[in-house]
Amino acid sequence: MSLPHLTAGFLPLLDSALLVLAHELGIAEEEGFTLGLTRESSWANIRDRTALGHFDIALVLAPMPIAANLGLTPIATPMIAPVMTGLGNNAITVSADLWSKMADAGAPGDLAAGPAGKALAQVIHSTPRKLRLAVVHQTSSHNYELRYWLAASGIDPDRDVEIVVLPPPLLPEALGAGGLDGYCVGEPWNSVGVANFGARIATTKSSIWQWSPDKAVGMRSDWAEQNPDLVAATIRAVYRAGQWCQDSANHRRAAEIMAGPAYLNQPMEIVARALTGQIDGGVQQLSIPDFYVPHAGAANFPWKSHALWYYSQMVRWGEVGFSAANAAKAAATFRPDLYRAALAPLGVAVPAQDLRIDGAQADKHATPAIGGTLELGPNRFFDGQIFDPSAVESYIRSQATS
Amino acid sequence: MPSPDLSILIIDENRIRASIIEEGLREAGYARVAVIHDVNEVGRTIALTMPDVIFIDLENPKRDTLEHFFSLSRAIQRPIAMFVDRSDGTMIEKAVEAGVSAYVVDGLKKERVKPILDMAISRFNAFSRLSRELEEARSALEERKIVDQAKGILMKTKGLSEPEAYALLRKTAMNQNRRLIDIAQSLITAANLLGP
Numbered sequence: 001m002s003l004p005h006l007t008a009g010f011l012p013l014l015d016s017a018l019l020v021l022a023h024e025l026g027i028a029e030e031e032g033f034t035l036g037l038t039r040e041s042s043w044a045n046i047r048d049r050t051a052l053g054h055f056d057i058a059l060v061l062a063p064m065p066i067a068a069n070l071g072l073t074p075i076a077t078p079m080i081a082p083v084m085t086g087l088g089n090n091a092i093t094v095s096a097d098l099w100s101k102m103a104d105a106g107a108p109g110d111l112a113a114g115p116a117g118k119a120l121a122q123v124i125h126s127t128p129r130k131l132r133l134a135v136v137h138q139t140s141s142h143n144y145e146l147r148y149w150l151a152a153s154g155i156d157p158d159r160d161v162e163i164v165v166l167p168p169p170l171l172p173e174a175l176g177a178g179g180l181d182g183y184c185v186g187e188p189w190n191s192v193g194v195a196n197f198g199a200r201i202a203t204t205k206s207s208i209w210q211w212s213p214d215k216a217v218g219m220r221s222d223w224a225e226q227n228p229d230l231v232a233a234t235i236r237a238v239y240r241a242g243q244w245c246q247d248s249a250n251h252r253r254a255a256e257i258m259a260g261p262a263y264l265n266q267p268m269e270i271v272a273r274a275l276t277g278q279i280d281g282g283v284q285q286l287s288i289p290d291f292y293v294p295h296a297g298a299a300n301f302p303w304k305s306h307a308l309w310y311y312s313q314m315v316r317w318g319e320v321g322f323s324a325a326n327a328a329k330a331a332a333t334f335r336p337d338l339y340r341a342a343l344a345p346l347g348v349a350v351p352a353q354d355l356r357i358d359g360a361q362a363d364k365h366a367t368p369a370i371g372g373t374l375e376l377g378p379n380r381f382f383d384g385q386i387f388d389p390s391a392v393e394s395y396i397r398s399q400a401t402s
Numbered sequence: 403m404p405s406p407d408l409s410i411l412i413i414d415e416n417r418i419r420a421s422i423i424e425e426g427l428r429e430a431g432y433a434r435v436a437v438i439h440d441v442n443e444v445g446r447t448i449a450l451t452m453p454d455v456i457f458i459d460l461e462n463p464k465r466d467t468l469e470h471f472f473s474l475s476r477a478i479q480r481p482i483a484m485f486v487d488r489s490d491g492t493m494i495e496k497a498v499e500a501g502v503s504a505y506v507v508d509g510l511k512k513e514r515v516k517p518i519l520d521m522a523i524s525r526f527n528a529f530s531r532l533s534r535e536l537e538e539a540r541s542a543l544e545e546r547k548i549v550d551q552a553k554g555i556l557m558k559t560k561g562l563s564e565p566e567a568y569a570l571l572r573k574t575a576m577n578q579n580r581r582l583i584d585i586a587q588s589l590i591t592a593a594n595l596l597g598p
Contacts, residue, residue, distance in 0.1 A: 044465035044503070052498055075494060137466050138473060165470035167463040 004230060005034045008217075009046045009058035012039060012169055012264050014187040014274050015215045016059045017254060018085045018294060021241040024257050031233040031240075039262070042167050043137040050218060051077040056227075057234055059085060060218035063310040066333045067139040070311075070320050080224055081216035081307075082338040083235045086242060087299045087377070089214055089274055089292035090142060091190040091204040092116075092149065094182035095175050098123070098131065099200035099282070109200070109283030113207040113382035117153025120202070124160050132162045134171055134183040141205075141214045142184040144313035149208050151399070152383040157317075172197050186214065187274035187292065188266050195270055200282035206291050209358070211299075211377030213306045216334075224338075232342035239343060242295030251275045290377060297377035298351050298367070302334035305355040305389035312387070312396050327392055340370065349374040359386035405514040409434040411453035412522075413441060415462060416529075423457070423525045430521055441467050455515060456505040457522050465503065472505065493519060500526040545583045552586035555593045 006028075010016040019037060022028045028035040040046050043061060050058045051068065052075065065079035091111075094102065103109065107119035124131060135142040147157040157163060166174055171183045176197030183193075193199035205212060217238055224231045245254050255272035258264050264271055273279055277289040293299045311330035315322045336354045343350055349372030356367070358379045367376045381387075387395055410432055414420035420437045427435045436451045438444065441464035447453075458465055493516075497504055500523045506515050549571070556567035571589075575582045 041461060041463040042465040044469055045460055048494075048498055048503070052495055054498070138470050165466045167466055170463060 003029060003032055003034050005036060006056045006230065006234065007036045007038060007054070009038050009040050009049055009055040011043065011046065011059065011167070013059070013189075013215075014258060014264065014271065014292065015085050015089055016263065017245055017258055017275075018238045018241040018300075019059055019217065020258060020263055021245055021254065022237040025241065025244065027237045027240050027244075028233075031237045033230060033233050033237075035237075037262075043140070047073055048075055050079070050220065051075040053220065053223065056223060056230075057217050057219045060216055061137055061140040061142075062213050062216045062306070063139040063141065063144070063314070064137075065216070065218045066307055066310055066330045067314070067319075069329045069333050070314070070326055072139065072314075072320060078221040079218050079333065080221050080335050080338075081218050081302050081333055082224070082231060082335040082342070083217050083238045084213055084300050084302050085215045085217060085238065086245075086292060086294040087211045087213060087297070088204070088206040088290060090145070090184060090186040091279075091291075092146060092182060092184045092202045093171075093175070093190045093193045093199045094120075094202045095178075095180070096198040096200065096282075098181045099202070101127070102202065103283075107202070109281065111201060111204050111207060111279070111281050111286055111288065113149055113203040114153075116203045117149055117155075117382075120150075121154045124155055130160070130162050131181040132164060132179070134164050134166045134174070134180050134185075136168050136171075136185055137165060139314065139319070141212075141310075142186075144310065144317075145205055145208055145212075146184040147317060148313070149203065149382070152381075152385075172199065175199055188264055188270050191270045191273045191280065192266060194280055194282040195267075198282070201279065204279070204288060204291055206288060207382055209381050210379050211290060211293060211297055212358075212379070213303070216302065231338060235339055235342035236346065239295075239300050239346070239348075242300050245275075246293070246295035248276070293377065297364070298374055301339055301351050302336055303351075303354065303356055304331040304334050304336060305358065305387070307331050307334040308355075308389045308392055309358065309387050312392050312399075315396050316399055322393060322396060331389075344371075347371060355389045357386060357388050359384070406431045406433055408432065408454045408510075408514065408518065409451050410436070410518060411444075411447060411451060411456045412437045413439075413444065413456065413458040413462065413468065415439050416459065419459070419526070419529045422529055423522055426521050426525045427518065430517070432518065441471075444468060444471060454507045454510055455518055458503050458505075459526075460498065460501045460503055468505075496523050500524075501530070502526045548583060548590065549586045552589045555589060559593075 008019055010019055023035040023037055046058050047064055049055050065081045067073050068079040101123045102119040105119040105122040107116050135146055150157045168185050168189045171185050171189050172193040174180045175193055190201050244250055255268050255275050259266055259268040259271045274292045277287055277291045279286050279288050279291055307330050311327055314320045340350045349369040352368040352370045359381045361379050363378050364375050367374050412420050412423055424435050424437050436447055438447050458468055502522055504519055553567040556562050571582055571585055575585045
């Protein structure tokens with residue numbers, strides 16, 4: 001009896017770890033399927049080939065399936081995201097030259113978003129040349145996160161800087177060659193910039209918005225409807241891979257696997273930095289235990305409120321208009337119902353609610369759960385704003401675009 | 403009916419493939435065809451040639467860069483829609499399978515663009531076929547070298563003529579139900595092990 005085979009697309013990013021581990025550790029087989037992983041060269045290819053059914057599932061930027069459902073993508077095939085691949089795991093890296101100006105302007109080099117943003121604003125407002133910053137795709141956590149940080153630091157992302165798009169593996173070299181002043185990307189591409197091109201990490205996603213979502217496993221809605229058992233098996237496999245990856249005893253092995261030529265093709269020591277939270281920012285070594293959270297704090301749970309936060313930023317930056325119908329489409333993209341149903345056989349605690357308020361919790365805290373107790377991580381935004389999913393429209397109004 | 407007035411831009415890092423497509427389009431009567439090999443040049447080229455249709459190969463990691471460029475409305479005067487028609491699933495499927503993505507200026511009639519897309523897709527497929535055939539030819543040449551070497555060993559050690567050596571290799575292959583090339587390879591390996 002051969003097991004059903006799923007084809008999964010991914011980009012060379014540490015965020016692909018849970019899919020890779022599900023395959024490499026045999027978790028997929030234990031859940032009743034085999035997993036074939038195809039490394040792609042662009043997010044556009046991931047998007048199109050998932051929409052066309054070349055991939056059954058894919059590592060996606062969390063806002064990508066939302067954009068598909070809002071009709072912002074070329075092939076508007078309805079998509080869902082029933083499981084997340086962890087929290088955090090990206091950062092904003094700047095060139096050595098820009099960093100020295102930021103340091104002169106008072107940036108302490110401790111990776112905290114507030115002071116680094118303030119120093120960057122001072123540099124930008126006293127430099128005649130427009131700085132060029134890169135993100136990996138338009139509808140990406142990176143784009144919204146970079147813009148959030150800039151805007152909250154008094155920098156207009158559309159007027160004061162130029163934002164361009166480049167795929168993750170090309171960013172460190174482009175920065176090294178002087179084509180970019182900075183970029184926002186997932187690991188290991190910040191650490192590669194620091195190690196090989198003299199770059200400095202300015203701040204991290206975990207400082208801009210603590211324990212925040214980044215990527216998901218996405219799939220076509222019709223495929224999910226036709227293959228409910230495979231969807232559930234995928235959710236369980238990703239959940240269990242996350243559990244394994246969260247355990248510090250496994251970080252070394254995880255780094256070894258991810259460093260391999262078929263995945264990241266980078267030195268294990270560099271790959272290990274985000275996994276262990278021992279970050280070399282280029283200025284100093286810092287321990288940031290929640291830099292990347294693969295599993296803890298319900299990290300794999302697709303909160304509908306997070307889909308709504310992404311939607312709020314799409315509206316904020318003029319990508320789509322605000323309407324109740326659009327908000328409903330965005331929220332419906334994330335499928336906590338499928339997540340809960342899939343994990344029921346494991347007897348683990350899952351969040352009881354689909355929505356939560358972000359920004360109000362500075363510490364770990366309990367959340368209502370089914371099947372046990374569940375603790376979430378802190379969730380503050382660095383500028384102190386609060387996102388209440390029941391008041392999306394007023395949240396958008398309160399956010400200046402500059 | 404082709405619309406020779408349409409301006410077409412091809413972005414492909416593979417220079418041979420790019421010229422094969424360019425040639426096909428020119429032969430079909432399209433005179434305004436531009437080719438670039440690096441997405442970074444796209445801004446200048448778009449300003450100069452005002453393309454109605456843009457092709458980019460799917461292996462190109464800078465597709466995201468290109469799409470973002472389109473989304474900046476100030477960069478180009480006219481909005482660019484991706485593919486001809488969002489509802490035309492077969493065309494999109496065919497293009498992606500051939501390894502190419504197309505972007506078309508909004509408002510262009512489907513009938514005007516379809517022959518251009520068909521041409522690009524068929525040339526992309528033809529290029530893949532050519533590459534495959536070239537690879538096959540290369541390995542055939544490699545096999546011939548191995549057979550020649552095996553023949554040489556037989557001629558030297560058993561004092562056979564070339565046709566006799568070849569006949570012996572063939573007969574052995576048939577008797578053992580193996581490929582000629584495999585027998586030749588085994589013979590060379592054995593000769594290397596036993597040889598001086």
